[in-house]
Amino acid sequence: MFGRMILASTLFAAVPASAQWFKIATPGTPRTPDGRPNLTAPTPRGPDGKPILNGIWQMNGKYLQNIASDLKPGEVPYQPWEEQLFNSRQNGAGGRQDPAAKCIPGMPKLDALPYPFKIIESPGMVMMLFEGFTTFRQIFTDGRELPKDPNPTWFGYSVGKWEGDDWVVNTTGIKESTWLDNAGRGHSDALHLIERFQRHDFGHMDILLTLDDPKAYTKPWTVKEDVRLIPDTELLEYICVENEKDYEHLIGK
Amino acid sequence: MHGFLTIAMLVAAASASAQWLHYPTAGIPRTPDGKPNLSAPAPRTKDGKPDLSGVWEVLHNRPCPANGCDDMWVPQEFFDIGWSLKGGLPYQPWAAEIVKRTPPNRSGDPNSRCLPTGIVRMYTTPLFRKIIQTPGLLVILNEREVTYRQIFTDGRPLPVDPQPSWVGYSTGKWEGDTLVIQSSGFRDGLWLDANGSPLTGSGKITERIRRVNFGKLEIEITVDDPKAYTKPWTVKLTQLLAPDTDLLDYYCVENEKDGPHIVGK
Numbered sequence: 001m002f003g004r005m006i007l008a009s010t011l012f013a014a015v016p017a018s019a020q021w022f023k024i025a026t027p028g029t030p031r032t033p034d035g036r037p038n039l040t041a042p043t044p045r046g047p048d049g050k051p052i053l054n055g056i057w058q059m060n061g062k063y064l065q066n067i068a069s070d071l072k073p074g075e076v077p078y079q080p081w082e083e084q085l086f087n088s089r090q091n092g093a094g095g096r097q098d099p100a101a102k103c104i105p106g107m108p109k110l111d112a113l114p115y116p117f118k119i120i121e122s123p124g125m126v127m128m129l130f131e132g133f134t135t136f137r138q139i140f141t142d143g144r145e146l147p148k149d150p151n152p153t154w155f156g157y158s159v160g161k162w163e164g165d166d167w168v169v170n171t172t173g174i175k176e177s178t179w180l181d182n183a184g185r186g187h188s189d190a191l192h193l194i195e196r197f198q199r200h201d202f203g204h205m206d207i208l209l210t211l212d213d214p215k216a217y218t219k220p221w222t223v224k225e226d227v228r229l230i231p232d233t234e235l236l237e238y239i240c241v242e243n244e245k246d247y248e249h250l251i252g253k
Numbered sequence: 254m255h256g257f258l259t260i261a262m263l264v265a266a267a268s269a270s271a272q273w274l275h276y277p278t279a280g281i282p283r284t285p286d287g288k289p290n291l292s293a294p295a296p297r298t299k300d301g302k303p304d305l306s307g308v309w310e311v312l313h314n315r316p317c318p319a320n321g322c323d324d325m326w327v328p329q330e331f332f333d334i335g336w337s338l339k340g341g342l343p344y345q346p347w348a349a350e351i352v353k354r355t356p357p358n359r360s361g362d363p364n365s366r367c368l369p370t371g372i373v374r375m376y377t378t379p380l381f382r383k384i385i386q387t388p389g390l391l392v393i394l395n396e397r398e399v400t401y402r403q404i405f406t407d408g409r410p411l412p413v414d415p416q417p418s419w420v421g422y423s424t425g426k427w428e429g430d431t432l433v434i435q436s437s438g439f440r441d442g443l444w445l446d447a448n449g450s451p452l453t454g455s456g457k458i459t460e461r462i463r464r465v466n467f468g469k470l471e472i473e474i475t476v477d478d479p480k481a482y483t484k485p486w487t488v489k490l491t492q493l494l495a496p497d498t499d500l501l502d503y504y505c506v507e508n509e510k511d512g513p514h515i516v517g518k
Contacts, residue, residue, distance in 0.1 A: 021412050021422065027389075103367075104504050122306075122387050124279055129392070134369075135399045138500070147273050153502045154399070157273060235403070237418040241367050241506060 021234040026055070029231050030202055037231035039203025043165075050162050051199045053119045053126070056230045059207075061114030063225045067181040067209075070223060082186060082216040089184025095250035098179045099154070102247060103240035105133045106154040106178035107171065108193055108209070115238065116230050126160055131235040139169050146172050152189060154178065167197040180211070188215035203229040277497050278307070282467060289496040291468025295430075298386060303430050303464045306386045308498060311379055312491040325379045334373060334446040334474075334488060342450055343483040351449040359449050363442065367505035369419035370395070371443040372402060372436060372458065373474060376490050381500050391425060391432070396500045404434055411437055417454050419443065434460040445476070453480040468494040 030041035044052045062069045068076050078086065088094060099106050105113070113132035120127045124142035139158040150157050156174035160167055171193040179186060196208035205227045212220040282293035296304045311328040335342035344352060351359060364370060375382060380396040389407035394400075404423040415422050417440035425434040436458045443452040452458075456478030463471045470492040477485040 021409070021415070024409060027407065103506050120385075120387060120390065120392065122385050125385070127385065127392060127394070129401055129403070134401065136394055136401045138394070142279060144273070144276065150273070154504070155502055236416070237420065239369060239419060 022236070024232060024234060026232050037203070037229075039201070039229060039231070041202040043199045043201055051165055051167070052121070053167060053197055053199060053205070054121055056116050056118045056233060056235065057205065057227045058116045058230050059112055059114055060226045060228075063223070064109070064112040064114055064182055066183045067112060067185060067223055068183075071221075075221070076185070077218040077221055079216050079218060082188075086183070086185050093251060094184060096247070097177075098182075098184075099175075099177055100179065101250055103133070103244065104154055105130075105135060105240075107137070107156050107174050108187075108191075108211075109179050109181060110135070110137070110155070111195070111207070111209070112181060112225070116233070116235055118235055129235060131238055133240050134235075134238050146170060152176070156193070163196075165198070169193075169195040169197070171195070186216065187211065187213050190215045203231075205229070274498050274501070276499060281496050289468070289494075291466065291494060291496070293467040295464035295466055302427055303432075304386050305384045305391065305432065305462060305464055305470065308381050308383045308495040308500065309470060309492040310381055310495045311377060312493055314491075327379050328377055330377045330446065330488070330490060331374075331379070332447045334377070334450055335486065337488060338486065342486055344450070345481055345483060348451050348481045351451065354449070361442070362444055362447065362449065364444070364447070364505075365511065367398070367509060369400065370397060371439070371445070371452065372420055372423070372460075373445045373452070373476075375402065376472065376474075376492065377446065380503055381495055381498075383500055394500060396503050398505060399500075399502045406432075411435060417441070421458070428461075430463060432460075432462045434458075434462065436460070451478075451481045452476065453478055455480045468496075 028044070030038040032038045046052050089097070095101055100109060110130060110132070113130060115130065115132035117131060118129040120129065124140065126139045126141055128137040128139065130136065137155055137158060139160040141160045144159060146159055147157055150173040152173050152175045154175055156171040158169050158171040160169040162168070172191070174187070174191055174193070176187060176189040176191075191211065191213040194210040194212065196210070197205060198208065199205045207225045207227060208222055209225060210220050210222040211217060278289075280296060282290040284290045298304045311331075313326055313328060315327065315329045317323075317326070329336040333341070364374070370378060375393065375395055375397075378397050382396060383394040385392045385394065389405065391404040391406055393402045393404070395402065402420045402423065404425045406425045408426075409424060411424055412422055415438040417438060419440060421436040422438040423434050423436040425432050427433070437456070439452055439454055439456055441454045444450065445452050456476060459475040459477070461473040465471050472490045472492060473487055474490060475485055475487040476482065
């Protein structure tokens with residue numbers, strides 16, 4: 001993981017010179033008189049008055065390394081077995097247990113990747129296209145209920161609805177082997193993930209992530225992750241298995 | 254590829270419990286008995302253009318072996334994208350050499366290494382893909398590798414000298430009721446079928462997509478790649494709507510055991 005990230009950011013820096021779509025002007029972006037995107041302009045809204053979340057966004061990278069980086073020590077309400085598991089994964093021990101090390105990103109870690117992602121609203125479904133792993137999530141907004149006893153998947157099953165100006169996404173059915181962050185926090189098959197998307201202005205959004213997983217944590221806990229809009233660019237391609245050299249150097253089984 | 258069997262079993266097992274795979278697709282015209290009416294007219298978006306949105310699968314044009322169909326029932330084009338052309342594809346000599354070989358001497362298929370399929374093979378895998386048509390952008394979500402492709406319909410030109418990529422760069426515009434997609438900027442080393450028909454970095458692909466009725470897409474694909482082929486060639490593919498279901502996540506690398514047994518480099 002760590003190696004790829006460095007490599008990918010080098011690539012990212014090298015690309016804009018030749019690939020023009022990475023410098024394309026995003027239509028509908030408010031601009032200052034000098035033509036620069038005005039990222040503190042008001043949140044765009046649709047005909048229904050709800051915030052429009054469309055755009056290319058980038059998560060603060062610290063949450064991938066440590067999803068609890070804004071919490072005080074002791075604030076993560078581990079069940080004893082989960083704390084033990086987490087401790088056993090310190091300093092890279094157990095790196096091979098992370099499905100992302102085998103190029104399967106999975107939720108909830110996918111959300112914390114520091115690469116750009118794109119939100120596209122369409123009737124009945126919102127897509128999140130991720131540059132990291134060139135993968136996607138579908139979040140259904142057609143009013144369907146979460147499935148009762150679904151086959152667990154790497155991304156789970158997600159439905160979204162508006163609560164005031166917050167877009168609230170509920171996800172269940174995530175395979176229990178995925179990690180929350182590179183620090184090695186896990187979860188159980190009972191994980192219910194609640195994401196609250198709050199777009200504060202044109203360029204800034206918070207995602208309040210609540211982890212409700214009574215098997216792994218004694219009570220629901222919430223982290224606030226900050227996301228910024230990346231104007232005038234496009235997603236790059238990121239193929240994890242291409243020339244992958246990390247896995248053999250990871251430890252654990 | 255050989256992993257297909259395992260995955261197909263997974264797919265079969267998943268259907269029983271994951272209710273969304275039997276979720277009724279909104280907006281499908283139905284016959285009085287509730288079955289999807291796939292010969293109804295193609296739906297249209299607000300601007301009057303055909304709406305290509307839906308979950309799509311291959312046309313099963315390859316007979317099953319005597320002992321029954323494979324779990325992953327691939328079409329003819331999976332093996333030979335030019336199977337419908339008289340005389341086959343107009344290969345350059347080096348490309349003809351690759352295709353002439355038989356496994357295991359025909360090595361180098363990116364799919365065997367769980368690398369991306371590229372945009373042509375995306376249509377010939379027996380897994381599903383989902384098209385979502387939005388203003389300015391058509392997205393194709395691919396069940397295989399849980400990946401996607403973007404086709405910009407906002408009028409932007411293709412980039413002139415882009416960073417080569419597996420899916421290339423695609424723009425689309427409507428000509429009547431046909432969406433015409435131009436793509437270029439591919440990396441070298443892509444295969445268009447399991448026989449090894451190559452696509453090089455100099456290749457350009459044109460897709461002409463028409464939704465002939467509710468249940469069917471006709472896609473005309475033209476490959477213009479003078480490094481691999483002596484002249485441009487065109488094939489027609491059919492995609493059928495898979496109603497009342499959705500994509501699963503399929504990871505080639507999950508529990509992958511083939512790699513060490515594959516010969517060649």
